[in-house]
Amino acid sequence: MAMEEADAIVFICDGRTGITPEDEAVAKLLKRSSKPIFLVVNKMDTPGREDELWEFYNLGMGDPWAVSATHGHGTGDLLDAIMDVLPEDDGEVQEDDDAINVAIIGRPNAGKSSLTNQLVGKERSIVSDVAGTTRDAIDTVVEHDGKKYRIVDTAGIRRKSQIDESVEYYGFVRAMRAIDRADVALLVVDSSIGLTDQDQRVAALAHERGCGLVILLNKWDLLTTPEERADLEDRVEDRMIFVS
Numbered sequence: 001m002a003m004e005e006a007d008a009i010v011f012i013c014d015g016r017t018g019i020t021p022e023d024e025a026v027a028k029l030l031k032r033s034s035k036p037i038f039l040v041v042n043k044m045d046t047p048g049r050e051d052e053l054w055e056f057y058n059l060g061m062g063d064p065w066a067v068s069a070t071h072g073h074g075t076g077d078l079l080d081a082i083m084d085v086l087p088e089d090d091g092e093v094q095e096d097d098d099a100i101n102v103a104i105i106g107r108p109n110a111g112k113s114s115l116t117n118q119l120v121g122k123e124r125s126i127v128s129d130v131a132g133t134t135r136d137a138i139d140t141v142v143e144h145d146g147k148k149y150r151i152v153d154t155a156g157i158r159r160k161s162q163i164d165e166s167v168e169y170y171g172f173v174r175a176m177r178a179i180d181r182a183d184v185a186l187l188v189v190d191s192s193i194g195l196t197d198q199d200q201r202v203a204a205l206a207h208e209r210g211c212g213l214v215i216l217l218n219k220w221d222l223l224t225t226p227e228e229r230a231d232l233e234d235r236v237e238d239r240m241i242f243v244s
Contacts, residue, residue: 003029007086008036010078011061015041018055027059036085039064040078045071099141099148103182105175105206107198110188111218116140116153152178179205184212192222195235207243215240 003009011030013023030037041056044066056064065081067074104112120140140151154175179185185206189199206213215236223229 003033003035006035008038008082009033010038010040010082012040012042013056013059013064015043015052015066019058023059027061030061036082037061038078038082041066042069044068044073099150100184101150101152101182103152103154103175103178103185103206103211104188105154105179105185105202106188107190107196107202110190112188113153115186115188115216115218116151119151152182154178176205179209179211182206182209182211184214187213187215188218189215189236191217191219191232194232195239200239203240203243213243 009030011026013019039056039059039061041053041064044052045068053064053066065074065078067078069075104116106112120142140153142149142151187199187203187206189195203213203215217232217236220229223232
């Protein structure tokens with residue numbers, strides 16, 4: 001999907017480890033694309049050691065670019081080359097300002113990515129039973145009945161005290177930014193677990209930021225009796241009284 005949407009593709013390999021089977025698999029995939037492709041060999045920290053690049057010609061991706069992301073060697077020339085193949089900018093920024101921003105929020109593994117894929121009609125977000133698969137906010141603009149909606153799948157929101165990775169922290173920050181610019185937030189609750197304190201906290205975050213809120217009871221099919229469903233609905237009415 002990224003290949004289809006890109007104007008240019010930067011394929012990065014590790015100059016210290018050499019070509020790996022994964023590199024060969026990616027190269028095979030990229031050869032199907034007609035987009036401009038830049039084969040970049042990173043960690044080339046000593047300028048002038050082009051002899052270390054010969055191995056990467058075996059990928060059949062043309063001349064490799066030697067760069068050092070840490071020290072900045074070669075990145076300026078690479079950027080110039082990328083700019084040369086990008087389409088001309090007409091000076092107008094397409095922001096879809098008339099689109100309604102919809103943020104899909106909730107605890108990890110509540111089903112946000114599955115819901116996003118259903119709403120946008122394609123596999124836009126990675127779906128997994130492992131909590132925390134979504135690490136960043138993912139935007140997709142869809143049109144329904146002549147109106148544009150920007151659907152934003154966000155990383156699962158946990159208590160700050162439970163966030164123990166820097167990647168997860170930035171996922172949390174970007175989820176907060178998505179809520180800040182949302183007109184409507186869809187709070188996805190895992191019905192199989194029930195309404196939790198964390199669901200209430202996430203609802204409060206959206207409420208404090210002034211965006212509309214829709215509470216979705218996902219995995220409804222896992223509640224097998226009318227009594228279980230009625231109990232959960234009553235609990236939502238009782239514990240979410242602070243939002244309309």
